[in-house]
Amino acid sequence: MASDQQNPDALRVHFGLELRRTRQRTKLSQNELAKALGCTPQWICQLEKADKTVSEQTALDLDTYFKTDGWDRDEGHFHRIYQTIRRAGRHRVLLPGFDAYLRHESRAIGIRSFAAQVVPGLLQTEGYARGLMMPGESVETLDARVAGRMERQATLTRQNPPMTIFVLDESVLYRPVGGPKVMVEQLDHLIGFESSLNVDVRVLPYGRVAPAGLEGGFILLNFEQEADLMYIEAAGVGQLIESKSTMFKAGVRFSLVMGEALSRTETFQLLSRTREEYA
Incomplete structure (x- = not known):
């Protein structure tokens, strides 16, 4: 993972894998998670496959729903990955x-x-x-x-x-x-x-x-x-x-x-x- 810290594409893949792992660990289907978050199952699928750009609000919503470590301070697991993606994206366009x-x-x-x-x-x-x-x-x-x-x-x-x-x-x-x-x-x-x-x-x-x-x-x-x-x-x-x-x-x-x-x-x-x- 260290070699991919400046690659936003690789980091989006990592975000998707972490989302799938967290969802499966809690025994949720894509349909169930989508219903809980107020989005479509297709959206969840695209996030997990890294076919969608990750937004900050999506990361915060996932942290809040799964109560990841630091979620109540906007420092949850998914938000931390999002911030890394954002930094890598800026590095690429400099x-x-x-x-x-x-x-x-x-x-x-x-x-x-x-x-x-x-x-x-x-x-x-x-x-x-x-x-x-x-x-x-x-x-x-x-x-x-x-x-x-x-x-x-x-x-x-x-x-x-x-x-x-x-x-x-x-x-x-x-x-x-x-x-x-x-x-x-x-x-x-x-x-x-x-x-x-x-x-x-x-x-x-x-x-x-x-x-x-x-x-x-x-x-x-x-x-x-x-x-x-x-x-x-x-x-x-x-x-x-x-x-x-x-x-x-x-x-x-x-x-x-x-x-x-x-x-x-x-x-x-x-x-x-x-x-x-x-x-």
Whole structure:
């Protein structure tokens, strides 16, 4: 089973086998279990054969019915398997190299991000995140990516959150990801950080030339005891860089971009004006 921990298909098979084993141990037929849960026998059959996607509510209902260990705290047997399936699904849909970045991001004490194309993931609303997804992907894949991005934002509100600075190129504000309604919601979300003590949002305006920002976006992570890291993306692949000389140059580059950015007050005035243009 250990080798299948990152394979959601294998984990769904495991879920089905565990359901069948539990049902048979309690001497229930598929018809009897379906009646008790208010679903069809076909549904139970499909779950046991791993032909159906496992939902969180299904897992919770099974735990409640069978009174599995931890069911009353939403930590029952089937819910634990469901959570493993969900984590594996998100791992599968991550950009190559991004899973390694996430492990570091969650432990950082400082995050500096320059966004040259779109609002950074840590600041995205659900609607905006969905607007960035590639067309043609399955609903399950899209849901996994969006859910992972939303959960990732807990980094900003955890106990002892990192000090973060986000510099957005002004073009980010005028790229209508998801349409006007989504952009209004996204800009409202950014404006909501105006009084934040640990999240500083700035905009690099069109009118200021910052050569350091023309090479694309990047993220710098700072740690209490470990070496600092830089993360960049190119051609659909993410890369972590820990070279001290590269980190020093990147730090200088971020300082130059920050130096050309609007003040905090000017930034939120621009965000408010842009919001009105979409409303």
